[in-house]
Amino acid sequence: MEMSKTNMSVDKRSCNKIFTKLLFFTRLVFFTMLFLMANTPSFAHTCTQTLSPEQAFLAIKQNPKNSPKHHDLTTSSLSTNSLSTNPAVVQNTATYPPPIANFPNRININTANEAELTKLKGIGASKAQNIILYRNSFGKFNHVDDLAKVKGIGKATVDKNRHLISVTP
Numbered sequence: 001m002e003m004s005k006t007n008m009s010v011d012k013r014s015c016n017k018i019f020t021k022l023l024f025f026t027r028l029v030f031f032t033m034l035f036l037m038a039n040t041p042s043f044a045h046t047c048t049q050t051l052s053p054e055q056a057f058l059a060i061k062q063n064p065k066n067s068p069k070h071h072d073l074t075t076s077s078l079s080t081n082s083l084s085t086n087p088a089v090v091q092n093t094a095t096y097p098p099p100i101a102n103f104p105n106r107i108n109i110n111t112a113n114e115a116e117l118t119k120l121k122g123i124g125a126s127k128a129q130n131i132i133l134y135r136n137s138f139g140k141f142n143h144v145d146d147l148a149k150v151k152g153i154g155k156a157t158v159d160k161n162r163h164l165i166s167v168t169p
Helices: 002-038 041-047 053-062 080-085 125-138 144-149 155-164
Strands: none
Touching: 144 155
16 A cells, blocks of 8 residues: 555656646746737737827828728818827938928929919829828928828829929928
8 A cells, every 4th residue: 555655646746747847838838929929010010009190191101002992181080189199209311402492483392282282293182182281280391302201192203393392491
């Protein structure tokens, strides 16, 4: 009988060691998965609470496939409260030439109305409205190249109109 008691105590010890190791590896795997998921962009994106208005605007501009069917921004979709309570900090790392002075033959994109903006090549009423909306939402343009941040306007359109545009801060 003594022999069987010793065997049972050895079995309990080995079970405890196995259980301890199993618990350790389970925790290791769990925390590794948490770490990997937190650092995965797609998982981090789903955990984001809300986007600032500028981030939402740029997201739609950069990836129009993910936007709703009717994704032209309207003044009702951007509330003044969200602009004032969630200020977006954007670092501009690009270098630009100095702003062009306001010449009589040029259109100042910081003050132009819809009719004036439609005089630019490739700019219709919809894009002119987007320029005005962007300007009202995010402030004045600092450089001609900033026009490419507006939904529907790319670098090629900016380059075609560069000689027609002026920007005064």
